[in-house]
Amino acid sequence: MAPSARAEKAFSYMNATLGISKEQVKPVLINLLRVYEGNWELIEDENYRTLIEAYLDSEKDKAVEGERKPNGSGEGGQKSTGEPFLVDVDGDLVLSIMDSSSKMFSAEDKKPSSKVFEQKNIKRSQTFTEDDRPQTSSQALHSTASEAKKISSLPRGSTKGRESDHEKASSAGHRGRFEMNPVKPRAKKPKLLNSTNNAGDLCVKPPSNQDLQSKNLVPACINDTRAYNGSITIGSSSRLEEVKISLNCDSALAGLNFSIPDLAVVMKFMDRKYLSSSKTADPQFSTAKLLNDLCSIFLKLGIRKGSNSNLANSNTLQYASEEERKPFNFISDMTKGSEKVKISLIDEFGGETLPKFNYIPCNIIYQSAIVSISLARISDEGCCSDCSGNCLSSSLPCACARETGGEFAYTPQGLLKEEFLTACATMKTEPKDHHFVYCQECPLEKSKNEYMPERCKGHMVRKFIKECWRKCGCDMLCGNRIVQRGIACKLQVFLTREGKGWGLRPLEDLPKGTFVCEYVGEILTNMELYDRIMHESGNDRHTYPVTLDADWGSEKGLKDEEALCLDATYNGNVGRFINHRCYDANLIDIPVEIESPDHHYYHLAFFTNRNVSAYEELTWDYGIDFDDEDHPIKAFRCSCGSAFCYDKKQKG
Ligand SMILES: C[S@@+](CC[C@H](N)C(=O)[O-])C[C@H]1O[C@@H](n2cnc3c(N)ncnc32)[C@H](O)[C@@H]1O
Numbered sequence: 001m002a003p004s005a006r007a008e009k010a011f012s013y014m015n016a017t018l019g020i021s022k023e024q025v026k027p028v029l030i031n032l033l034r035v036y037e038g039n040w041e042l043i044e045d046e047n048y049r050t051l052i053e054a055y056l057d058s059e060k061d062k063a064v065e066g067e068r069k070p071n072g073s074g075e076g077g078q079k080s081t082g083e084p085f086l087v088d089v090d091g092d093l094v095l096s097i098m099d100s101s102s103k104m105f106s107a108e109d110k111k112p113s114s115k116v117f118e119q120k121n122i123k124r125s126q127t128f129t130e131d132d133r134p135q136t137s138s139q140a141l142h143s144t145a146s147e148a149k150k151i152s153s154l155p156r157g158s159t160k161g162r163e164s165d166h167e168k169a170s171s172a173g174h175r176g177r178f179e180m181n182p183v184k185p186r187a188k189k190p191k192l193l194n195s196t197n198n199a200g201d202l203c204v205k206p207p208s209n210q211d212l213q214s215k216n217l218v219p220a221c222i223n224d225t226r227a228y229n230g231s232i233t234i235g236s237s238s239r240l241e242e243v244k245i246s247l248n249c250d251s252a253l254a255g256l257n258f259s260i261p262d263l264a265v266v267m268k269f270m271d272r273k274y275l276s277s278s279k280t281a282d283p284q285f286s287t288a289k290l291l292n293d294l295c296s297i298f299l300k301l302g303i304r305k306g307s308n309s310n311l312a313n314s315n316t317l318q319y320a321s322e323e324e325r326k327p328f329n330f331i332s333d334m335t336k337g338s339e340k341v342k343i344s345l346i347d348e349f350g351g352e353t354l355p356k357f358n359y360i361p362c363n364i365i366y367q368s369a370i371v372s373i374s375l376a377r378i379s380d381e382g383c384c385s386d387c388s389g390n391c392l393s394s395s396l397p398c399a400c401a402r403e404t405g406g407e408f409a410y411t412p413q414g415l416l417k418e419e420f421l422t423a424c425a426t427m428k429t430e431p432k433d434h435h436f437v438y439c440q441e442c443p444l445e446k447s448k449n450e451y452m453p454e455r456c457k458g459h460m461v462r463k464f465i466k467e468c469w470r471k472c473g474c475d476m477l478c479g480n481r482i483v484q485r486g487i488a489c490k491l492q493v494f495l496t497r498e499g500k501g502w503g504l505r506p507l508e509d510l511p512k513g514t515f516v517c518e519y520v521g522e523i524l525t526n527m528e529l530y531d532r533i534m535h536e537s538g539n540d541r542h543t544y545p546v547t548l549d550a551d552w553g554s555e556k557g558l559k560d561e562e563a564l565c566l567d568a569t570y571n572g573n574v575g576r577f578i579n580h581r582c583y584d585a586n587l588i589d590i591p592v593e594i595e596s597p598d599h600h601y602y603h604l605a606f607f608t609n610r611n612v613s614a615y616e617e618l619t620w621d622y623g624i625d626f627d628d629e630d631h632p633i634k635a636f637r638c639s640c641g642s643a644f645c646y647d648k649k650q651k652g
Contacts, residue, residue, distance in 0.1 A: 006040050013048055020055060028055045035265055042268075234263060235291025243295040285615075293348070334493060335359050335573070340486050343574055345493040345502075352495050355502055358571045361486065363603075366522040370561040371601040375471055382597055383471040391468055392479030400480055403466035403593065408480050415513030416465075416590075416607045424463050424590050425609055428621075429583075435460050443563030444547065447526035459549040464602065466593045483592045483605045487517045493577045496617065498639045503617045504577040510612040516587060519546055519575035519604040521568030529565050544580070544622055545569070546589075546604055562600045575606065580636075581619035583644035586612050589620060 001009075010029060011022040029043070032054050036042045043051050236244040252258040270287035328350040333342035338361040345354070365371060384391060384398035391398050392412050401408045409420045427435055442456035468480045476485065490507035510516070524532070529545055545567040568576035578587065592603040606620060619640065626635045626647040638647035 003038075003040065006044070010043070010048055010051060014051065014055070017047075018052065025051070025055060028058050031058075035261055232260065232263065234267075235288065235295050237292070237295040245291050245295055329354060335361065339573075341488065341490060343487070343491050343493065347495040349495055352502075355493075355577075357569065357576065359573065360520060360571045361573055362518075363520055363523050363566060364571060366524045366528060366567075368525050368528060368561050369523040369564050369601075370559070371523060371564075371596060372598065373595045378469070378471050378597055384468060385471055385473050387468070387473040387478075389475060390478045391472075391474045398468075398472075400466055400468045400472060403464050409465040410479055410482055411513070412479055414479065414482055414515070415511060416515070418513065420463070420465075421513055421588065421607065421609060425588055427460070427463060428588065428623075431460055437461055443560050444526055444549070446560065447530045447563070450527075462591050464591045464593050464599070465605070469594055482515045483518060483603055484594050487574070489514060489516060491517070491574055491618075493574060496579065498641060500579045500639055502577045503579045503619075504574055505615050505617050506612060508614050510608045512608055512610050514608045514612075516606045516608060516618060517573060517575050518592075519566055519568065519578075519589065519606065520573035521545070521566040521576065522571050523601065524565050524567050525561050526563045526565055527560050529567055532567065544624075548591075548600065548602060548604070564601055566604065575604075578606065578618055578620045579640070580622040580624065580638065581640040582638060582642045582646045583621060584642050585619040585621040586610055586616065587618050587620045 007029060011025055014020045014025045015022065029051060032043050032051060033040075232247040232249065233244045234247055249258070249260065253260070267287045329345065329347035329352070331345040331354075334345040335343050336359055338359060347354075381399060384400050387394065387398050391400060392408055392410065397406055397408055404420065407417070409417055411417055436458040438458050439456040442453060445453035445456060448454070465483070467482065467484055468474050468478050469484070472478075474480070489510060492505055492507050493502050494505055495501075496503040504517075506516070524545075526547065545565050547565045586608055587606040588609045589604050589606055591599070592605045593599070594603055596602070606618070608618075612618065624635050624638075626638060626649065628635070635647075637649060638645055640647075
């Protein structure tokens with residue numbers, strides 16, 4: 001749509017929904033277009049939320065300005081003359097700027113918003129009169145946004161984003177961090193401090209509060225010097241703000257066309273421009289966080305490298321504990337070259353010791369497990385020795401598709417078929433009675449109590465994928481050989497924020513049905529696992545072993561050595577880092593038959609059950625009964641964050 005048409009649409013919307021005239025909206029719109037560099041999407045988003053906010057802010061600015069200058073004159077008694085106007089240049093709506101002597105905008109006009117400053121201070125005075133107790137800046141902003149809601153009768157949802165945006169900005173950082181100096185030094189160029197001060201801060205020397213108050217630019221009630229130090233703090237390390245990133249816009253301010261933009265808007269713009277649109281960043285990522293992290297890293301590295309004498313007189317040393325001085329961990333390939341792809345490990349907080357385990361790319365028998373792998377056990381009917389090339393491209397599915405109902409489980413693109421995925425998921429989430437088999441003598445119960453085992457609690461009969469294997473005539477690139485070819489997507493082990501320990505995430509978007517990895521570990525009998533658990537101290541166990549329980553009930557007298565499980569505690573692959581999520585995990589585990597036609601032993605493969613974005617944590621529903629006090633492995637306190645979390649203790 002042509003920019004002028006977009007402008008007309010915005011005017012109509014504002015008029016129709018809020019009764020605001022075109023004349024009133026126009027200067028605000030022009031301002032926003034300038035701030036957002038003509039990016040209409042940012043303005044049109046969520047029913048013109050940003051435009052509505054900016055309009056309300058401009059109204060508030062006018063009211064404040066009116067109070068400051070009862071005679072209505074601008075600073076120095078000059079009124080800004082003329083109206084800014086939009087012109088359509090080659091299809092782009094651009095702001096017409098007159099020469100500097102005509103000054104299209106006064107500094108106030110150009111200021112997109114001073115809401116951060118004003119809201120905080122409005123709230124501050126309210127806070128002390130209302131309940132005598134200071135609030136955090138996010139609380140303050142929250143309350144102010146609600147006030148805006150009251151006065152504006154905005155369409156539903158229009159203030160919602162506003163609150164959360166502000167909260168995001170303030171909670172991502174430190175209290176009051178995103179304040180900026182609302183007073184724009186104008187003709188007078190601010191003096192510079194020494195290029196670096198003691199705090200390593202490059203900043204503009206602040207005008208004193210007295211100066212500001214004498215110019216009637218700051219309400220007298222304000223006494224927080226941090227808010228008026230003249231430099232614009234755009235990020236800082238946590239805690240005491242020892243390291244800050246300040247913007248020095250001294251020379252820009254000296255120019256005629258520059259006024260300090262609202263920092264929250266700048267951050268939002270950066271987020272949208274560089275993060276939301278790119279697929280390479282964590283959805284949680286924000287510019288504000290980036291800048292704060294940069295400060296924290298700077299602080300940590302500085303403390304490690306510098307001599308203590310640098311900080312000897314500083315309080316900051318008090319919390320520079322050994323724990324905090326640990327370096328950030330980054331391992332470019334934690335698989336030690338044993339996978340086709342490198343899998344990095346990163347600890348962005350620098351406080352965690354590396355996981356102690358041995359990386360193995362495929363399962364290994366620990367000791368007594370019986371896993372019969374022999375070509376002789378694979379009958380000619382159970383494989384496709386007559387095939388060649390890619391089984392998926394032949395007109396009739398070969399014998400290897402029999403297990404999956406005569407259709408291959410995979411699409412030609414190498415994804416798990418939608419129907420198959422749905423059927424597996426439904427069996428897991430809504431199992432029916434007929435999905436269970438019961439052992440006469442359950443090896444699982446026997447492993448818990450050899451002499452007086454309890455009755456079998458039932459084992460689910462699961463759907464299997466069967467892949468082509470060595471006896472098959474097709475080649476290794478056959479579309480029915482996905483899991484056996486190993487990990488193909490870009491993955492990273494990372495330290496989670498929620499206290500779940502390490503987790504796994506993809507570094508690229510993964511479509512629904514993508515094979516991610518297997519759960520690889522030592523193949524143990526259940527008896528061996530039970531012994532292992534009994535001899536461990538509670539702290540040793542940070543993984544959750546997987547019981548391979550397929551087909552148990554279908555045979556009589558299953559031997560203990562055939563009742564198997566996978567334990568990745570000491571030897572495992574990246575699958576051991578996949579954390580649990582109740583109900584709405586993004587991975588599903590599906591048994592895969594490759595080299596062994598019996599179902600005592602099989603591979604457990606993880607597939608995405610929906611599209612997963614790059615950097616989104618990969619999770620799997622372990623199927624834990626959090627109320628089962630008798631289970632040999634004590635269930636962890638779940639921090640999955642799902643709205644459907646079944647851990648009642650966590651909720652309570
Ligand atoms: C298979 S491991 C996952 C990797 C593990 N986070 C690590 O750092 O090695 C399972 C263990 O991770 C932790 N864990 C997994 N999911 C969790 C969750 N939703 N909440 C809390 N802890 C979790 C528990 O300690 C659990 O025993």
